[in-house]
Amino acid sequence: MNQPVTGAQPARLHDRYPDLGRGPLPVAPYIDPAYWELEKAHVFKKTWLHVGRVEEIPTAGDYFVKDLAACDASIIVVRTRSGAVKAFHNVCSHRLNKVVYEPCGKVRKFFCKFHGWAYDLDGRLTGVPDEAAFEADFDKETHGLTPVSCDVWQGFVFINMDPAPALSLADFMAPMFGGLEGYPFHMFTACYGWSTVVNCNWKMVLDAFQETYHVGYVHGRSIADALEKTDTGSPHPIDGLCGDFHRRLSIAGNPKSVYGNPKAATTGASAAAEALAGSNRPIATAALRLAQGGTKLSFDEVRLPDGLNWTRHPNWAFDINCVFPEFYLSTRPNYFQAYNFRPISHDKTLFEARVYYPEMKTAGGRFYQEYMKVALRDVLLEDLSTLEHTQAAAATGAKDHMVLQDFEIMVRHGAVVVDRLIRAGLEADRARA
Ligand code: FES
Ligand SMILES: [Fe+2]
Known part of the structure; x- marks a missing residue:
């Protein structure tokens, strides 16, 4: 069904795809x-969604934010120090403020504007003001930004709200667009x-x-x-x-x-x-x-x-x-x-x-x-x-x-x-x- 059809085009496209119905x-x-x-x-919460291009975030710390109403989500897409492109929910782990208000920018770290929690470009929580006032078992390791599935096809950045997408982005794109x-x-x-x-x-x-x-x-x-x-x-x-x-x-x-x-x-x-x-x-x-x-x-x-x-x-x-x-x-x-x-x-x-x-x-x-x-x-x-x-x-x-x-x-x-x-x-x- 996905492959280009060679030879004569049928008189009607609907004849090629009878499963689609014609009523x-x-x-x-x-x-x-x-x-x-x-x-x-x-x-929308199960599918790869295009959010931008890699050229928008060329160097470490460059980020953009996409608010996706169809996913009830605000997503940060960031270039990390290793050069990877990663995505996170734009939600602070403390009392849920948006970590980033601006649509795009460049940062060394993300600082929440409410109480100053700091997250590195890989989403790890690295700074908590007055940390000693939290409970003794408070562990920064477990309070990083929530990751979102993210991958790149031909420079186009896609996210997927499903933490374990049924198809990889490559497998999603290849059947119809591998030739591009x-x-x-x-x-x-x-x-x-x-x-x-x-x-x-x-x-x-x-x-x-x-x-x-x-x-x-x-x-x-x-x-x-x-x-x-x-x-x-x-x-x-x-x-x-x-x-x-x-x-x-x-x-x-x-x-x-x-x-x-x-x-x-x-x-x-x-x-x-x-x-x-x-x-x-x-x-x-x-x-x-x-x-x-x-x-x-x-x-x-x-x-x-x-x-x-x-x-x-x-x-x-x-x-x-x-x-x-x-x-x-x-x-x-x-x-x-x-x-x-x-x-x-x-x-x-x-x-x-x-x-x-x-x-x-x-x-x-x-x-x-x-x-x-x-x-x-x-x-x-x-x-x-x-x-x-x-x-x-x-x-x-x-x-x-x-x-x-x-x-x-x-x-x-x-x-x-x-x-x-x-x-x-x-x-x-x-x-x-
Ligand atoms: S809500 Fe982000 S630091 Fe408090
Ligand atoms: Fe048109």
């Missing part, structure tokens, strides 16, 4: 607070991003990024022309894969736009062309011209892994990799996008979007990047424009199902995997009772 999709999981509680218990290993994620060091809270269920927000059906309409005045359209006028993905957890889509560009020109996408001098997101506005072309040769990275020297452009389609533009449950990683020949749709409640989601480019070496290259920021911001605003209305309409209860077309199979796959894990979790709970 209407229930609305309740998108609007029901009780279902959200099940997702927290059986999905070796992609030069670490070379794209010019990062910018946005975050916002959307009053919408996390699956509803993610779903808007894992189908191209909406592109011709929602993005009709921006990027629609950048994608290859079928003769129905709808941009179909080249192919889609559904695994045990993850899913991915391969997307074709319109060869008549700069975006869809594969030659432009594979040479260093015009690397930026592929990234233009297809805008055909004159300023886009001007920005592109300014960016020519502006990148510090020579893409001609970068060997891209075979898992990129897995369909080998001549007009391939980019891949959408949906890392279960809510990490969207879009890989391109010369930049990548990393989005998280972090649930806050059944109808609230923290959308964190980051885009990673190579450093530019010319003023023209920088201008191009600034242009790209604005262009992508506008496209994301288009994506977000419908979602709060969709959530409000879904919550009216007027419909108890939604209808999906074949190329919305990733929406179905996401819902089916969540449901499978909840059922398995409930079954395991019953067996233990």
